[in-house]
Amino acid sequence: MRALTAVLFLLTVAACGLRPASSFVPPVEPGSIRPVPSLQGTTVRVTSKEFTEQLVLGKIAVLALTAAGADVADQTNVQGSVNARASLTRADADLMWEYTGTGWITYLGQADPVPGAERQFEAVRDLDLRRNGIVWLPPAPLNNSYSIGVTRATAGRWGLTKISDMTRIPVDQRTYCVDHETFGRDDGFLGMLRGYGLEYGKDVPRGNVRRVSVGVLYDSVARGQCAMGMVTTTDGRVKALDLVLLEDDRRFFPQYNAAVTLRRELADAHPEIARIFAPISARLTDDVMRDLNAKVDVDGDVPVLVARDWLRSQGFVK
Numbered sequence: 001m002r003a004l005t006a007v008l009f010l011l012t013v014a015a016c017g018l019r020p021a022s023s024f025v026p027p028v029e030p031g032s033i034r035p036v037p038s039l040q041g042t043t044v045r046v047t048s049k050e051f052t053e054q055l056v057l058g059k060i061a062v063l064a065l066t067a068a069g070a071d072v073a074d075q076t077n078v079q080g081s082v083n084a085r086a087s088l089t090r091a092d093a094d095l096m097w098e099y100t101g102t103g104w105i106t107y108l109g110q111a112d113p114v115p116g117a118e119r120q121f122e123a124v125r126d127l128d129l130r131r132n133g134i135v136w137l138p139p140a141p142l143n144n145s146y147s148i149g150v151t152r153a154t155a156g157r158w159g160l161t162k163i164s165d166m167t168r169i170p171v172d173q174r175t176y177c178v179d180h181e182t183f184g185r186d187d188g189f190l191g192m193l194r195g196y197g198l199e200y201g202k203d204v205p206r207g208n209v210r211r212v213s214v215g216v217l218y219d220s221v222a223r224g225q226c227a228m229g230m231v232t233t234t235d236g237r238v239k240a241l242d243l244v245l246l247e248d249d250r251r252f253f254p255q256y257n258a259a260v261t262l263r264r265e266l267a268d269a270h271p272e273i274a275r276i277f278a279p280i281s282a283r284l285t286d287d288v289m290r291d292l293n294a295k296v297d298v299d300g301d302v303p304v305l306v307a308r309d310w311l312r313s314q315g316f317v318k
Contacts, residue, residue: 113254236294
C-alpha cells in the first residue's frame with residue numbers, strides 16, 4: 001500500500017509540473033552523515049543507468065549528498081550503460097555508481113579482466129583517471145557479476161553446476177534468454193560463449209537465443225521458456241524465483257564491484273565526498289543488494305523509498 005501511495009504521489013507531482021516523477025526526493029535529515037559546510041550551495045548532478053540496482057544506488061547517492069547539504073540534481077534513470085557513462089565524461093553529470101568490470105572492459109576497451117577484486121579496482125581506477133579524468137572511490141563488497149541462471153529442475157535434469165556444463169544439454173534444447181544490452185557485449189553473452197569455446201550459430205543456434213527485456217528475463221527462465229538465462233548475481237529475482245547460478249569455472253567474467261565514480265574536478269574540490277560514501281559502500285554486500293533489489297522487483301516498492309529506508313536503517317539519515 002505504501003508503494004502504491006508513493007507512486008500516486010509521484011504521478012500527481014509530475015502532473016502538476018513541479019518536477020519529473022523520477023527526480024522526486026523525499027525529505028531526509030542528517031544522521032551519521034553530517035552537514036558539510038563546504039557542500040552548501042554546491043550542485044552535484046547524480047546520474048545512473050535505468051535498471052533496478054542502478055536506480056537504488058543512484059537514489060542512495062542523491063539522498064546521502066542531500067543529507068550532507070549539497071544541492072543535488074537527480075539525473076538518474078538514463079537508458080543504457082554507454083549513455084549514462086557518456087554523461088559523466090562529457091561533464092553533463094558529476095557522479096554515478098559504476099562497476100569495475102564494466103569500466104575496464106566496456107569503457108576502457110580492455111580485453112582481459114584483471115584477477116582479484118582489489119587488483120581489478122586499482123587497474124580501472126588508475127587508467128580511467130589517466131585517460132578520462134574520472135575518479136573511482138573504493139568499491140563496495142557487492143559484486144554484480146554475470147552468471148548463467150537455471151531452474152532447479154533444469155540443473156537436476158542435466159547435472160548442471162558450472163557454466164561449462166552447458167554442453168551437457170543437447171544443442172536443440174540449448175536455449176537462452178538474454179537481455180538486449182548484454183547480448184553483444186565483450187563481457188556479455190557472445191563474449192561468454194567464446195570464452196567457453198562455443199560458436200554462436202553452431203554450438204548455440206541463433207534461433208535458440210531469445211533477446212528480451214530485463215523485466216521479463218528472469219520470469220522467462222523460471223517458466224521454462226528458455227533453459228538458461230544470462231542473469232546478474234545480485235538481482236533480487238534470483239532468490240525470489242529460486243534460480244540456480246552456475247559457477248563461472250573458467251573465470252571468464254571480471255569483477256563487477258560497485259563504486260562511486262566522479263569527475264576529477266568535483267573530487268578535487270570536495271574530497272569530503274569520499275568520506276561520505278566510504279561507510280555506505282562498506283555495507284553494500286551481495287546479500288544486502290539482493291534484498292534491496294527484491295524490494296523493487298518482487299515487492300513493487302519505489303527505488304527512492306527503498307534507498308531512503310535502507311539509509312535510515314543504517315543510521316546514515318533520519
